[in-house]
Amino acid sequence: MRGAPPDGLPSREAPSTHPVRGRLVRWLPAASVAALTVPVLLRYGVSPRDLALFCAHLALGVALPGVLLVRALYGRARTPAEEIALGVVTGYALEVFAYVAARAAGAPLLVTAWPVATYAVFLAVPRLRRHWRSQTHRLPSDRAPAWWPWAIALVVAYLVVWSAVNFFRTQALTWPALGTSFVDVPFHLALVGELRHHVPPTVPTVAGEPLVYHWFVYAHLAAVSWTTGVEPLVLLLRLGVLPMLAALAVLLAAAGRRVTGSWPGALIGLVSTVLVTAPNLFLGTVPGVFTWKTVQSWSSPTQTFGAMFFAAIVVVLLDLLDRRRRGWHVWLLLGVLLVAVMGAKATYLPLLTAGLVAVAAVQGLWWLRPPKAALGALAMTAACLVFAQVVLFGGARQGIVVDPLSIMRESFTHLTGVTGEVPATAALGVTLLCLLCAAITWCGVLGLPSRPRTLLRPGVLLALGMGVAGLGAALLLGHPHLSQGYFLQAPHPYLAMAAAGGLVAVVRRARVPLRAVAGAVVAGVVAVYLIRVLCGVAVPLEPGRSSIALYLPYLALAAVVALAVVALRAAGQNGLRTWALVVCLVTAAGTPAAWATRVLPGTYRLPTGQVQDANGTPPAEAVPAGALAAGRWLRANSGPDDLVATNLHCRLGYTDPCDGREFWVAALTERRVLVESWTYTAANMDSWRTGQVAENLPFWDPERLRANDTVFRAPSAEAVRRLRDDHGVRWLFVNERLAGTSPDLGAFATLGYRSGDCAVYRLR
Template sequence: MQGGAHAVRGRRRRGTAAVRWLPALATAVLVVLVLGFYDVSAADAAAFAAYFALAIALPGTLVARALRRGGGRTLAEEIAVGTALGYAIEVGAYIAARAAGQPLLVAVWPVATYAAFLAVPRLRRHWRRAPGPLAPVWWSWSIALLLAYLVVWSATVFRLHDVARPGIWAADPDLMYHLALIGEVRHHMPPTMPAVAGEPLHYHWFAYAHFASASWLTGIEPLILETRLAIMPLMIGLVVLVGVAGRRITGSWAGGALAAAGTVLVKTPNLYLGLNRMFTFGSLDTTWASATQAFGAFLFVPVVLLLFDLLGRGRGGAGRWLLWGILMVVLSGAKAAYLPLLGGGLAAVIAAELVRRRRIHLPAAAALATTGACFLFTQFVMFGGRRMGMVIDPLYHTSLAWRALTGTGPSFEDSFTGVLNMTVIYLLCWAVALCGVFVLLSRARPHREPGLPLILGIGAVGIGGTLLFAYPGIGQVYFVMGAHPYLMTAAACGIVVAVRRARPSYRAVAAAAAAGVAAAYAIPVLCDVRVPLERGQDETVLYRPYLALLLAAAVVAVALVALVGRARAAALVVVMLSAVSLPTDLHTRVLPAVKTVVEHGPRRMNVPVSEQMMPPRALTALRWLRDHSHPDDLVATDVHCESERVFMCESLSFWTSAYAERRVLLEGWAFTARNMEHWRPGRPVSAPYWDRERLLANRRVFEDPSPSAVRHLAERYGVRWLFVDERWSRAAARLDEVAVPRFRSGNFSLYALPSAAGQ
């Protein structure tokens, strides 16, 4: 009888475990199906899954367990933090391996980790997780549903970036720039600017070390890694860790789910008829467009999560500080915008401690000093002391929004009153989205844990940095995008506090949320403010929808106070206002993309070869060059310039260096530090190329080829290959007389200069 009871309990435990793994399994199946539909082969998917599990997640988790010690953590947190550590160690290992000329030596670190954790008795216990809480099944399913939402959105991005026909979107400068840098880091250490040979690379490039390592270990094309595979675990890990951080701050699983939902779904409310993209930037908007943002955003969450322990009483320890320090070093070279955010958060912790206890919070001060050292490393080592286009220009962001919403255009002179009005509206939008934070700030007894001041400080610097700085291509929004998950976590904490204190019924909470969503649809129709405004229309009408929302909230609050009391009324109004922001992401990002998919199909419409910046034959030629040249060979090309106008070159062209994985004498210079130094608000992103001699030498070979021109290019600059677009070059036929033709694909030809002809 007793043996039978044990068997029944064993079956129940196995059944419960299986149920708990179902959300993760469902998410994995959905990801595999979507990736397979969008041209990721089963072999590539399997290779990447094995690489991710065995070379990143598992060894990183083992090391993280050894450094953190103790229990009290969920399995999801352990794996996510361990994965972040795995990425960080991999970056350092790859830099060392690539510098030694043996990139595959990066595999030594996971192998050595396994050997140590199998051989050393004190480390063997870390193969089993320490006791810790189990996430409720409903929480796991809520995270899985959020991830499903992101996977559906990702599918709409995959449609645009068709890996089977990359020439259709080769004009995308950001993706091509990232791909070119992945190729550069695959073959060179330290890296330089591949699109302008010899130009130093002043950029946060550590993310590309991860992509390069993954490519070497799996054999997967960097294009597939960048646009399909490598970003997916970063995005998933970010959402999981934000959910964990939310649970730690709020003390409830519901708070964690709200924080994760806010990160994915909530943006400042758009109550106009028409899009207002200048106000509605979220943390995941550029996930697939910016490898550095995706990598930095994921690494930053465990940095913040670990600080919850390190800044608390008796929860530090040398191992946790070491783990935090490793992540900080790699974060410094992954995305520089996160260091000021963290500095602001730590300063808030120190200020709160001074106010509360009249003393310095020593762990926070130590962390702030470390952050400052990392910032100096980024500024003077990674960026070479350059400002990289960043300038102080207060309210530049809202001036752009004013022009966009009033329809005045970029050439219209700013109205100080108009920009000031737009700034007020911008802050009002954030006040609506973050109304839960006001619950926390209104409490008589401040939050005693340092985690809340930390994330509030991060959020304040995020919004403040966006309003204070200007950057080409509205890059100042990376401040608020980086802070977005922590603003949402703080708002979730406020909602949980309000609901706990008032204890309204679940029906009342659901009704308040539904009312907020309904208001988000009704107010734009009732107020009828369409943007951009018609010329001559009074810009103060832009206030109308938000004032209507506040008036409606006030009326509802008065009515609820009479019906259910002040505390419950406050909680329900906070829920209602928070829900107003829910439809924004759906309408600004997902529904337009889904509509396009419905109207035109899940595949991108075909673009005639004649209209493609990089036709398929060009890709064939560049792949041949990659396979038949040395990584140190230098290429000269004319594909970025119009033949008839010698000095009219496209400074945002990067696809030659991206697909050839070779350095180019002169291709695109817009993102170089030297070009960025010239940028000021109101100017074009790119200035004319500064080296007239190089420009003329490069052009002369393609416009008027001669033995002396070719010899000068080879001897003066070390060029070994010419990549020619014969659609524009009228003198291409004459190149046969001065260089050695090696490969032709349609209108694209490759020539070896005499010194390289025998290679």
């Protein structure tokens, strides 16, 4: 009889009598998600050729070389899905670095050199060859339960279905429906075009302006476009974000396992992250602080790209802080990911700094010795933060100002419908409502003290530190488009993990039966439904109704919680069990409150096509016919460095006043434009002051704008010469439907192409 293995050594599983069948069963959850995803993408306009090329690039150009590097630098992961997700993220990071170098050298296809070199090294070096095979033997505590892969697969499948229903269905690939896309779609597409042809990039819609923005995701999409030949439009609106969402879900689950210390807690945290936004108990939808987005975001690929890198950072960092991983090679992997998130999303490094300060402070005080791992990670994060702000972003503030409670004043306007100056007392009242919403969403954190040592876990400290910093930034800062809300959104997944850990801890400590937990959950759902119906507080409030009505649903919920406490104590439940059941009740109350009022990220139209938000989509009648064909002709018949002038400056359908967020010319032509729109430039955003509308600010160089517009309104040989010789313009892109456009332009420039309402001219 074979003896048991020594303590601490992994025990080998008995060899399967059907190894092929075992592998098939292991990959069945992933195969099920793929079987769902492929027909969805084909249904919404992706060709089989594009899908095959994209999948080949993802597998051979990103995932496989990334997995090899993760195995060499990080060691084996806890689950195969975690290993692949870490490999995908590492592959994305190195692809961006390689592409920036290749594009700067004028040979973008050299980006393929990095996976080829990785394969060569791992084949040539004997010590690295073993990493071609995955090592699956793990400690029993690291083995995932049988239901775990299927749970993750269901979450990813939900993200695919959500993407199809709420984004693919409303964001078209063909013109003119494409012209009614969400306002930022052409902005993202224009930046992909800029990164396809230029490094370092500049603002494509105002020639010569520096691009002070987190642009790494556009470099990734540009690299994929070069290597596969897939149109950037298809990558942006259909293919590019899906693998990011899948990797993000897997890595958030892995981080949740480290934060909560349990597989069920990790799943609760992941589901909360994906399904729950900030709840409100009103009838109707309110933007701003009450409906922050979750991690699902096609409308902001920078947010999804950054969230994916940050989730990988948290996984690697928590292993370092918990001393599960050691060695310079793990720190090297952390450094690569930190540099990647530095240019992927600016929000994360300040929050990570705050979280690491919390970890270092508490660990140092508790153990009375310097926490070396936390301090080392803090030093690396601070170095990346300083480099990003000083070098990458050039010190620009991009509209961020110190303006305490500005997001609350905006929310008060939406809640009440009252415009004008918002009193300080009203802003403080909305702040209280915001804190109540946060207390509902993350009340599971109150369960952490039931096991006091869980408060010393690095993951819990990191989450709480980031959460406090994010809330503080959202309350302290101002921005013309409420971008300070990203500071509240970014730590949401990790606060959800901490809350899930506290919920599991208090339920286990109190030994609450499953049927009692289910009863508390049902009670919470029923209570919030009745509160919403019986209180009937619809927002914005009816004219003349006092803003005090906003507090009624929350007072009602507080009364329900108080009654639950009294009833449980009267039924003989002890204090700990009462505590556990009330936490379950309030947590459940938050979920339907959020789902009843949320606007799913990416949903900018109702199924009938009715516009939901003036910032979402323009009316179809404002879209010029033939713009896509004219843009593609100009892209095919001009050089990447050719400069274009256009008479399009105001967003389609928003000309009175002019909304300076028009990006379609740069997006469709992949060419730089002398002056198209200027709202998102650093010069415009840094000139914004509280009370102004950033998209309505005038262009700061009226002489350039005058020289540009004169050619279209009153063309002459002198106007054309000035535009050509003084500004370097070679092409004109004209929307001939616009009022004031002269029909005599052809007398001074050569017509190259006309389609519908749009024409392209070459300057003689």
